[in-house]
Amino acid sequence: MTVIITHVARRFSDLDPLGHVNNTVFLDYLQEARIRALHEIGYLEVVNFSQVMAHQSIDFRKPIHYSLEPLTIEVWVSAIGRTSYHLNYRIINEQGILNAEAESVMVCFDNDKAVPIPPKMREALLAVAELE
Amino acid sequence: MTVIITHVARRFSDLDPLGHVNNTVFLDYLQEARIRALHEIGYLEVVNFSQVMAHQSIDFRKPIHYSLEPLTIEVWVSAIGRTSYHLNYRIINEQGILNAEAESVMVCFDNDKAVPIPPKMREALLAVAELE
Amino acid sequence: MTVIITHVARRFSDLDPLGHVNNTVFLDYLQEARIRALHEIGYLEVVNFSQVMAHQSIDFRKPIHYSLEPLTIEVWVSAIGRTSYHLNYRIINEQGILNAEAESVMVCFDNDKAVPIPPKMREALLAVAELE
Amino acid sequence: MTVIITHVARRFSDLDPLGHVNNTVFLDYLQEARIRALHEIGYLEVVNFSQVMAHQSIDFRKPIHYSLEPLTIEVWVSAIGRTSYHLNYRIINEQGILNAEAESVMVCFDNDKAVPIPPKMREALLAVAELE
Numbered sequence: 001m002t003v004i005i006t007h008v009a010r011r012f013s014d015l016d017p018l019g020h021v022n023n024t025v026f027l028d029y030l031q032e033a034r035i036r037a038l039h040e041i042g043y044l045e046v047v048n049f050s051q052v053m054a055h056q057s058i059d060f061r062k063p064i065h066y067s068l069e070p071l072t073i074e075v076w077v078s079a080i081g082r083t084s085y086h087l088n089y090r091i092i093n094e095q096g097i098l099n100a101e102a103e104s105v106m107v108c109f110d111n112d113k114a115v116p117i118p119p120k121m122r123e124a125l126l127a128v129a130e131l132e
Numbered sequence: 133m134t135v136i137i138t139h140v141a142r143r144f145s146d147l148d149p150l151g152h153v154n155n156t157v158f159l160d161y162l163q164e165a166r167i168r169a170l171h172e173i174g175y176l177e178v179v180n181f182s183q184v185m186a187h188q189s190i191d192f193r194k195p196i197h198y199s200l201e202p203l204t205i206e207v208w209v210s211a212i213g214r215t216s217y218h219l220n221y222r223i224i225n226e227q228g229i230l231n232a233e234a235e236s237v238m239v240c241f242d243n244d245k246a247v248p249i250p251p252k253m254r255e256a257l258l259a260v261a262e263l264e
Numbered sequence: 265m266t267v268i269i270t271h272v273a274r275r276f277s278d279l280d281p282l283g284h285v286n287n288t289v290f291l292d293y294l295q296e297a298r299i300r301a302l303h304e305i306g307y308l309e310v311v312n313f314s315q316v317m318a319h320q321s322i323d324f325r326k327p328i329h330y331s332l333e334p335l336t337i338e339v340w341v342s343a344i345g346r347t348s349y350h351l352n353y354r355i356i357n358e359q360g361i362l363n364a365e366a367e368s369v370m371v372c373f374d375n376d377k378a379v380p381i382p383p384k385m386r387e388a389l390l391a392v393a394e395l396e
Numbered sequence: 397m398t399v400i401i402t403h404v405a406r407r408f409s410d411l412d413p414l415g416h417v418n419n420t421v422f423l424d425y426l427q428e429a430r431i432r433a434l435h436e437i438g439y440l441e442v443v444n445f446s447q448v449m450a451h452q453s454i455d456f457r458k459p460i461h462y463s464l465e466p467l468t469i470e471v472w473v474s475a476i477g478r479t480s481y482h483l484n485y486r487i488i489n490e491q492g493i494l495n496a497e498a499e500s501v502m503v504c505f506d507n508d509k510a511v512p513i514p515p516k517m518r519e520a521l522l523a524v525a526e527l528e
Contacts, residue, residue, distance in 0.1 A: 009405040009466075012431055013424050016276065017283045023185045024163055024277050027156035028409050035408055039464060053155045057189035068435060070405075141273040141334075144299055145292050148408065149415045156409050160277050167276055171332060200303060202273075287449045288427055291420040317419045321453035 007070040021064040033073035077129035139202040153196040165205035209261035271334040284327035297337035341393035417460040429469035473525035
């Protein structure tokens with residue numbers, strides 16, 4: 001299994017009245033990490049990529065505060081099915097603290113129905129998944 | 133079990149290049165629904181309420197498009213523990229289509245550690261949970 | 265001059281660590297007011313409308329706090345040119361306090377260049393502008 | 397006059413159905429640039445800094461698209477008054493294209509009224525303003 005390391009910048013507007021990054025912003029961070037990870041594995045057409053998120057779960061471990069330094073988000077492929085694949089994430093702050101763990105299920109789509117993962121995409125996913 | 137019906141407005145800026153509400157915005161909708169639901173059950177100090185979200189999961193069913201009409205978000209209390217409680221949600225659009233289902237685990241906090249749900253809050257939750 | 269009255273909901277995530285709506289969110293409110301106002305004057309295809317914002321200015325008068333009640337945003341057409349028109353706004357909270365005043369210059373576009381305001385749109389704008 | 401060069405990352409969720417960064421997000425970019433610029437001139441307590449934005453104007457020149465590369469935002473101090481100062485900005489994309497120009501008027505506040513710019517802050521601003 002290859003863990004892809006990504007870096008995502010915070011914004012002051014991510015903070016809420018408690019001075020923490022509001023929980024609603026975590027998915028924004030995961031989305032940036034996912035785009036960067038898919039880019040890194042060679043799947044470049046991220047913007048128009050015909051996939052949808054089917055499921056997302058997230059465990060909040062420690063609040064995230066503002067910093068000019070980026071967050072580190074680890075991304076890895078944890079499962080590959082016929083039409084879907086799973087991505088897992090760990091959000092880690094500039095002090096090495098684990099802030100959150102998350103999982104997404106992504107499904108490939110065409111004309112509003114699930115379709116098999118395109119061969120080129122499956123190959124790219126398999127290369128980093130190294131699933132046994 | 134009492135389902136609390138809330139209404140949450142979309143914004144044009146919630147949309148992404150696919151013309152759908154981006155997945156990252158769904159937690160924003162759930163947060164508004166949660167604040168309105170807690171308000172409705174009589175727990176008014178929502179803004180400074182010392183609770184944190186420990187876990188969130190969401191199943192995306194159908195894309196949400198823009199509309200001037202609000203979304204309907206059903207909220208109900210599905211479990212009450214010593215320091216935490218569970219909220220479940222269904223997001224339904226202006227045509228009655230189920231767009232997403234979600235669950236949050238909220239934990240009461242004081243000075244960075246979990247504390248028992250305050251009695252007044254527990255009472256309010258129990259009143260709508262009607263758990264058997 | 266006809267002032268169009270619109271209502272726009274706040275979100276908890278609009279707030280920053282000072283407990284105020286962050287300044288970056290005001291344009292979001294203005295955008296919702298603009299869409300509602302254009303809808304009201306009968307120009308319905310707001311989502312795919314080929315216009316761009318050329319200029320925006322905003323005067324911040326009083327901080328906006330969170331409330332379950334919507335903001336009232338007054339919108340009016342203050343100028344109509346050949347390819348552009350001006351919209352003015354007043355953001356007023358649930359207590360009648362003036363929070364901000366703003367102006368947008370919108371330009372009609374086609375294939376990346378400014379084009380005359382479409383006749384139907386000009387007619388709709390003139391009907392509410394009642395410019396002397 | 398010293399121009400402070402800052403770098404601000406885009407997010408996919410900044411895009412709207414036209415595939416451009418929505419106009420409402422530009423103030424978010426300016427806020428990040430401002431925080432980074434104030435940090436750079438040695439005024440570190442940016443998060444709790446008791447200043448408010450009194451005015452913001454922005455000219456939109458060219459649409460911003462998504463890119464993994466950061467935007468370059470130039471920031472400079474264009475005026476210093478007794479209780480307020482002006483910041484100017486230029487947003488430039490990864491291809492060197494000027495996307496927007498903007499100006500903010502910031503006012504120092506204490507207990508809800510304007511107060512003179514704190515001496516240490518004034519000194520820091522003067523050092524980069526080199527106003528004649």
